[in-house]
Amino acid sequence: MALISDGYELIDYFQRGGEPIARLQISRPKRPFLELNESGSSPSSSEQDWREGKKSKHVKALRGDEENFYENYRAPNLFVPTTKDKRDLLVKQSRNLVQQKKKVVKEAERSPGLQLICLLLNCASSIAENKKDMAENLLRRLYSRVSKSGNSIERVAAHFAEALSAKLKSPTPLFKNRVVAGDPDQLQSEAHIAFYRVSPFYQFAHLTANQAIIEAFEGKKKLHIVDFDISHGIQWSSLIQSLSEEEDVPSLRISGFGRDVNVLKATGIRLTGFAHSCGLTSFEFHPFLEDTSKGISIESLQIKEDETVAVNLVLYLNKLASSQTLLCSRLRSIESLRPKIVVVVEHEASQSPTTFLSRFMESLHYYAALFDSMDECLPLQSAERLRIETFHLGEQIKNSIRDDGVGKMMGRRETHDKWETWKGRMERGGFAQVGFSSRSVSQAKLLLQSRQHCSSFEGGGGFKLLQKDLGRTLSLAWQDRQLILASVWRCKD
Template sequence: MENLYNLGDFSFNIVEDKLSSSNDTFWETKGHNEMKNVQFSVAEDLGDYNGIESLCSNFGFFQDDPSYQENEFLKFHHQQQESYQDYETFDNLHFDMVHFGDTKKDQPFYQTPLAPVDILKNYGKGFKRLLPDDEGNILHPVNDFGLVTNNENEKKLLSTIEIMKMAGTRFIQSSSSSKSASGLILNHPFGFSFSGLSDEEKENVSLAESLLACAEKVGYQQYERARKLLSQIESLSSKTGNPVKRVVHYFAEALCQRIDKETGRFSVSSNNMQKMESLFDPQEVSKDLNPAMIALYEDLPFSQVSIFTCVQALLENVNDAKKIHVIDLEIRKGCQWTILMQALQSRNECPLELLKITAIESGNSDTSKHIVEDTGKRLKDFAQSLNIPFSFDIVVVSDLLHIREELFKIDSEETVAVYSQFALRSKIQQPDKLETIMRVIRTINPIVMVVAEIEANHNSKSFVNRFIEALFYFSAYFDCFETCMKGDEKNRFILESMYFSHGIRNIVAEEGAERKSRNVKIDVWRAFFTRFGMVETELSMKSLYQAELVAKRFACGYACTFDMNGHCLLVGWKGTPINSVSVWKFI
């Protein structure tokens, strides 16, 4: 067994960085036609839990008793069926892979130009939505978003992602080097033509194309040429314009900061950004609830879809346990556990004797420790209001390297599970700490580990590859803001200008130890977890139903898209991956 999780040098270069969608996968629903959907909600008289109760909702969880009608869920309606255009040309091309190495010593790669594969490799294919067939018996992926519409009489506005795709294709086709380098003929429905686009869409495509040209020049270290382009881009982009202008503004800002760092010519704006970054740490700030973070949770579907799917998967694995002990790697305000409590309250076949939550807190920040302690107090109050037997514990270590199995108070009668919601990504930069926590989890040997992570490759050594990945990822978010947060301009502006701009600058402008935002995709996590003797288990049909149900409750839920990568659920926006949810067990 020791060889299964040997912690010696391991290269992630063998893992292909691609979405392995199973387009031919079908989910048989016979036998699930009558599954019981247990509804739960927070009573109005439970008191004020400082935002916790506002993050609960009336969604239901699926219990083992199969007794409810299939037409209660999974009936997303298409407003229209659109033609689907993918990029089979790029399916077999290799994309730069990442590894968890010594991030203090990594150096940027400047020699790689923007190539067709860099722009369209992962973003040509749309996601699918899981829908029953006409008879309601089979669940299968359905192509949901295309680049053009079959209806000539209907004007379809381009999404932010589609603008970026078109700008990328135009940039590639206009580059003589890329034409001859790959020998590929790009077959894109837009091509060079601006035909049929509005004036605003034309401006957006040209602006995005200029941004790509600027990134290429930065990649070639042609900084003066890049500066000239940036001055034009900055005059045309805006913090308060349409989503394309907004996202381009922040990427241009990041490129400017990178150029200043590389040339040693720090501008006033760069100095101001550095001062702000020293005072504002999104990782710490997001642990507490504030209006902007609550708006992100309540208005955008991704967090709730991920949380409810994770809780559903966790619930199924501890369904027969009377004493449940969940180790949370990064608890924040713990809204996921109020959701679990409500689900457990409705469990009649196996009365709950104890729900224990153990939170891990590392570092010397008193603020973070107080947040976790406050979370524990509020969860205890919430559990008491539901008559749930509850215990809360905190494992505090000054450094994750010091974490040990004996610090966790585990009773032999407890069923132990591990919950990781966007917790591991922050430790990629510190692989020794990441491996330490995984060793301890391996030793504890929980019945299940449920993981939600960001589904993006922001850890490539190549600057241009990383730039493209980040551009498409954040473009999807800015497009989502436009759709879901139109009436909440203040919170939207705070999220974009503080939280998301910080992430963009860190990915684009920083290298080495300063580059802390190092998200990787599920294929990389899959290879990493295998080292510790972990095997991925299939997400149940109930968990997939749960994801659909939660998305359906949002007005913008029609644009929340799903796909499967192996046994992992990928949650996206109009075809661009955002989050992943996976379930793991130890062998």
């Protein structure tokens, strides 16, 4: 029954055009009660014996804690079913409990979505218990019910089933008609860019970070941004354009780290050309190839005394979280730069629970919301939506399931964690959190409103902007599920 009740939280994400499935609250007696014997009569022990804590054959004491058990029942206002009315109440409560459990089962039988969720969870549980034959049987049942072109729950179930099949090393492919034309890395890159264009997910991360950095640069003449995962440099076009519009145009140097030398070269050419076209002639791009065996050489950045330094950590720290030693070392190195501002943006999800099944459940909840949000970004029949979900979100799902939750996105180990975990790590790394300005909040609100993804700041369906920690953190949420969270930090004095 636990699997079915957990499934209701996911089904809420997928309701379209009607009332959502009501959550069934299983009522339980608020006070302890005695079991009735077969005839339905009350136990033979007297009320006085009960209050004195004497043992009765009708009481099921907790093993190893009998004294505490009986002590609890000597409390005042004790509920003792000694009258017929009280016995009837107990019988009624028991019958209601059975009826509501049956109702949950019937709801699951009627709801294809709940059936898919139950199949996924049972399959994941079988894999966790090393029951390969049972897992393969459940996968075959899933194969016939999921579709990458169906509704959002069918699509996310399809990708999780495919991920489970890959983890199980099943010889039977989930989608035999899937044709991959082109280089896989190129397909993933194109899908990432397409997702950036159609969804506010990455746009929120970049816009919020850029606004905080621009405010930290106000009145400064020499600016230096250290981006530890620059990728294609999409984030910096809006910042370059904003700086070029100032009366006294500052100089800008971007130090970008990456793992592919060809991508770094292309990014540098693209950003330099764009900066010059905007009138930001004092622009420099310095690429740095990250060595997985040696890490990053902070000394090679050559920070100048008259530069104002900003460190950009957008979706980067999760790539280090699987190694606490490496993460702590990197944070200490960043702190040694004495930057004026450090921007951290991370997924609001957790892949750190100790069991595979709990990690699977967290990933399923998270990507269920993302897939549901895609229905608001692109039509169901869109080929672009299929590419995004297959080569970007689908690959992320595989990475979250593979290797017991520690994925390898583009060769990196990723571990998503909740905000409280990142907050503690940053504070231990020598940083203090600062709040977002009202301008940053306004910019984030305008992003959602301009894309017509949000009905209002306070509520409504679709994407929402949420504030936490007295406004010191901003979060993009889909309905009530937080997806990504941004925060700003400075070095402690």
